[in-house]
Amino acid sequence: MNVEERRRARADGAAVPQPERARRNPARRAVTERQAITLSRGQRGAAQPTEQPAGDPPERVIRRRPKNRRAQIAATSAAAFGSLGYHGVSMEDIATRLGISSAALYRHYPSKYALFREELLRLSGATVAAVTLPEEAAEWSAERRLGHVIDAVIAETIANRPTVALVRWERRYLDDTDRETLDGEFTRAVAVVRDLIGELRPELSRRERGVRSVAIFSVISSIGDHHATLPVKPLAAVLNSAAWTIVRADLPAPEPVSDTHRAAEIPQSFKHELLLKKAVELFHERGYPNVSVEDIATAADLSAASAVYRYYRSKSDLLAAAFRRAADRVSGAIGPATASSNSPAEALAKLIDLYVAGSFAERELTFVYYAEFGHVPAEERTVLRNIQRLIVAEWVKLLVQVRPELSEGQARILVQAAFALVVDLGRAFHDDRICPQDKVIRLLEVTLFGGPRP
Structure with missing residues (x-):
């Protein structure tokens, strides 16, 4: 068949005989067949779409970047910090939670510290906004002005409950400039409440008003330290009632304080006790992640870090031992106080006295117990949590017997608030002449009992 005949045959759709060379060469014949298939598909046109070969990649899906990506990152990182602490979170963790790459995360924030800083300064700014009165408040009574601020602080704290504890326990990881900014804003908020208390109770000294203001913020923010749940309205109501009880309470007049009590020195021969004491002091001062075994050995006058391991298996074992001691104390x-009392009110009052005395004796440990709990090994943490639950449950049982109008949930909120008061007052007022033990005891009593001791 010549060329002209082949052209007519293709036009008529007839089979075209293969050239002799194609018949003799199988490879050339395969090429010719593929050409015929391609030509046939081209003749069918677009009316019949071709099948996609199995080896081709799938069609690309275009993912558009959300407009609020930066806000999403800030919210996700805040939740991570709130549950795991600053040192428990990495940029990779945050990126994984968001479903983005680490590189994409770094395009918005240069470091984990930048995210941490933003959340803490956001919280301090929100607190300042909560204590700022509207213009029309100039015409309000002193009680209404103070009530407005207390309600606003409670609402803001409940809204930010997952991250409130960051300010309480993790602020020391800010650099000096940022920590100064944070402290300045919270000091300003405390001063506003202090002055509003003064408008309502002008007979109180400036120090007395300051102690009450710190106590109010402590009670409200204590909800960030635990997971006891109440619906928002009952939770706000119980916090509001406790705050007003503190405002109206009559506290003991300050008394002259004799020589400052000095803690008994631990003999060098009791190395395990000395190591425990020095470790807690360092954890309190620098934060657990920033303290090494070498630092602890040096503080205890040991020649090398290896000497620590004669007494404790690891740094975390030191922390767990300190926590066990606090929990056991x-x-x-509870048992002796209950057995030696004639009423639930008397038993609870004895427990308050013992708790405050123990906390004053070991202030650093009381703080570290709250701030560094997440660094205890998982198994030990479970044991300590169980002990803590039992302690709270016993206090709650006594409180409900004293105040039957309270539900167990409300009583649990108040017990946790009382525990937090001891830590926060001790941290805010290092001078026992401003906030001595008897005053702290009275504040715990009015918080729990809703007034003077029954």
């Missing part, structure tokens, strides 16, 4: 007081 509080839990061990």
Whole structure:
């Protein structure tokens, strides 16, 4: 068949005989067949779409970047910091939670510290906004002005409950400039409440008003330290009632304080006790992640870090041992106090006295217990949590017997607030002449009992 005949045959759709060379060469014949298939598909046109070969990649899906990506990152990182602490979170963790790459995360924030800083300064700014009165408040009574601020602080704290504890326990990881900014804003908020208390109770000294203001913020923000749940309205109501009880309470007049009590020195021969004491002091001062075994050995006058391991298996074992001691001290007081009392009110009052005395004796440990709990090994943490639950449950049982109008949930909120008061007052007022033990005891009593001791 010549060329002209082949052209006519293709036009008529007839089979075209293969050239002789194609018949003799299988490879050339395969090429010719593929050409015929391609030509046939081209003749069918677009009316019949071709099948996509199995080896081709799938069609690309275009993902558009959300307009509020930066806000999403800030919210996700805040939640991560709130549950795991600053040192428990990495940029990779945050990126994974968001479903983006680490590179994409770094395009918005240069570091984990930048995210941490933003959340803490956001919280301090929100607190300042909460204590700022509207213009029309100039015409309000002193009680209404103070009530407005207390309600606003409670609402803001409940809205930010997952991250409130960051300010309480993790602020020390800010650099000096940022920590100064944060402290300045919270000091301003405390001063506003202090002055509003003064408008309502002008007979109180400036120090007395300051102690009450710190106590109010402590009670409200204590909800960030635990997971006891109440619906928002009952939770706000119980916090509001406790705050007003503190405002109206009559506290003991300050008394002259004799020589400052000095803690007994631990003999060098009791190395395990000395190591425990020095470790807690360092954890309190620098934060657990920033303290090494070498630092602890040096503080205890040991020649090398290896000497620490004769007494404790690891740094975390030191922390767990300190926490067990604190938990045993509080839990061990419950049985004797209950057995030696004639009423639930008397038993609870004894427990308050013992708790405050123990906390004053070991202030650093009381703070570290709250701030560094997440660094205890998981198994030990479970044991300590169980002990803590039992302690709270016993206090709650006594409180409900004293105040039957309270539900167990409300009583649990108040017990946690009382525990937090001891830590926060001790941290805010290092001078015992401003906030001595008897005043702290009275504040715990009015918080729990809703007034003077029954």
